[in-house]
Amino acid sequence: xxxxxxxxxxxxxxxxxxxxxxxxxxxxxxxxxxxxxxxxxxxxxxxxxxxxxxxxxxxxxxxxxxxxxxxxxxxxxxxxxxxxxxxxxxxxxxxxxxxxxxxxxxxxxxxxxxxxxxxxxxxxxxxxxxxxxxxxxxxxxxxxxxxxxxxxxxxxxxxxxxxxxxxxxxxxxxxxxxxxxxxxxxxxxxxxxxxxxxxxxxxxxxxxxxxxxxxxxxxxxxxxxxxxxxxxxxxxxxxxxxxxxxxxxxxxxxxxxxxxxxxxxxxxxxxxxxxxxxxxxxxxxxxxxxxxxxxxxxxxxxxxxxxxxxxxxxxxxxxxxxxxxxxxxxxxxxxxxxxxxxxxxxxxxxxxxxxxxxxxxxxxxxxxxxxxxxxxxxxxxxxxxxxxxxxxx
Numbered sequence: 001x002x003x004x005x006x007x008x009x010x011x012x013x014x015x016x017x018x019x020x021x022x023x024x025x026x027x028x029x030x031x032x033x034x035x036x037x038x039x040x041x042x043x044x045x046x047x048x049x050x051x052x053x054x055x056x057x058x059x060x061x062x063x064x065x066x067x068x069x070x071x072x073x074x075x076x077x078x079x080x081x082x083x084x085x086x087x088x089x090x091x092x093x094x095x096x097x098x099x100x101x102x103x104x105x106x107x108x109x110x111x112x113x114x115x116x117x118x119x120x121x122x123x124x125x126x127x128x129x130x131x132x133x134x135x136x137x138x139x140x141x142x143x144x145x146x147x148x149x150x151x152x153x154x155x156x157x158x159x160x161x162x163x164x165x166x167x168x169x170x171x172x173x174x175x176x177x178x179x180x181x182x183x184x185x186x187x188x189x190x191x192x193x194x195x196x197x198x199x200x201x202x203x204x205x206x207x208x209x210x211x212x213x214x215x216x217x218x219x220x221x222x223x224x225x226x227x228x229x230x231x232x233x234x235x236x237x238x239x240x241x242x243x244x245x246x247x248x249x250x251x252x253x254x255x256x257x258x259x260x261x262x263x264x265x266x267x268x269x270x271x272x273x274x275x276x277x278x279x280x281x282x283x284x285x286x287x288x289x290x291x292x293x294x295x296x297x298x299x300x301x302x303x304x305x306x307x308x309x310x311x312x313x314x315x316x317x318x319x320x321x322x323x324x325x326x327x328x329x330x331x332x333x334x335x336x337x338x339x340x341x342x343x344x345x346x347x348x349x350x351x352x353x354x355x356x357x358x359x360x361x362x363x364x365x366x367x368x369x370x371x372x373x374x375x376x377x378x379x380x381x382x383x384x385x386x387x388x389x390x391x392x393x
Contacts, residue, residue, distance in 0.1 A: 069383075072103065
């Protein structure tokens with residue numbers, strides 16, 4: 001290899017490292033320059049929230065003024081062609097850092113045998129504690145199997161029952177639901193850091209409720225029933241079960257076009273910390289792009305959050321198989337940056353272990369890798385390696 005070529009390689013590597021150092025410095029500056037007035041205004045719905053949970057919420061508000069954190073579902077649990085390899089993620093294999101936000105699904109903690117739940121509790125606990133120890137953030141989704149009928153979490157005609165009306169206060173299965181929440185509360189409170197502190201979590205139950213595919217969806221409960229379910233869930237966990245390490249996230253799909261539609265099932269400011277949107281349909285699914293609509297809807301979410309002093313996020317998105325190799329910079333980044341938004345994070349869906357097509361983040365050798373590296377290098381995006389003291393003052 002020519003000596004001159006080696007020198008060029010060394011120079012490019014040094015420039016890349018310097019760029020990341022500058023990016024981290026910018027992120028630290030954003031945290032340090034938050035005003036006291038802003039911090040006081042941004043309060044969690046839980047007045048007893050742990051100091052680490054409150055700090056995470058405050059710091060995410062601060063970073064959102066100039067950056068958006070990148071997230072990936074199940075990033076460290078498994079990836080394209082692998083599973084259970086500590087320290088690995090497809091994202092890290094491509095850019096050298098895990099995602100800043102990692103999605104974990106707590107579906108295995110409910111509706112299973114006691115033995116299965118125990119194994120899942122231990123496995124998911126390690127994922128969460130490892131992420132926290134590295135300085136990353138965990139967001140929890142809950143594909144909750146129907147608690148009053150068969151059919152799993154999806155709605156299945158002639159099988160599923162409209163469970164919401166049965167598990168809210170006054171419903172015939174309400175006590176059963178309380179037992180389920182008691183089990184979750186025990187797991188939430190078992191998540192501890194090195195000093196014994198409770199690990200903060202973004203809790204995103206009952207997502208995509210404006211669609212009909214889940215049993216808690218729009219066709220299967222009234223707005224008042226959904227609000228009652230949300231309010232009871234948050235209130236019972238917080239006030240009766242003393243869970244104080246949750247940031248409550250409200251996230252419909254992309255079915256709304258107005259603020260009124262977005263808030264049709266909104267349970268009220270006293271019950272929500274973060275508002276978001278799941279949007280695959282406008283972002284290239286089945287080859288259909290409607291980026292103007294994606295930008296419009298994201299601005300509705302953002303403006304509502306600012307007006308009501310909540311965090312905002314693009315809670316799920318992605319393009320399956322990343323069939324557009326420049327999707328990350330030419331689609332996602334442009335949608336995020338079209339307006340001056342305060343988005344805490346954007347999360348793409350999971351990389352299945354066995355499926356040759358069900359993945360949303362690139363892995364080594366994928367044609368989208370060069371574009372994803374550009375997305376990673378952009379000053380606007382932050383990954384886990386960019387986060388410094390996200391749980392501190």
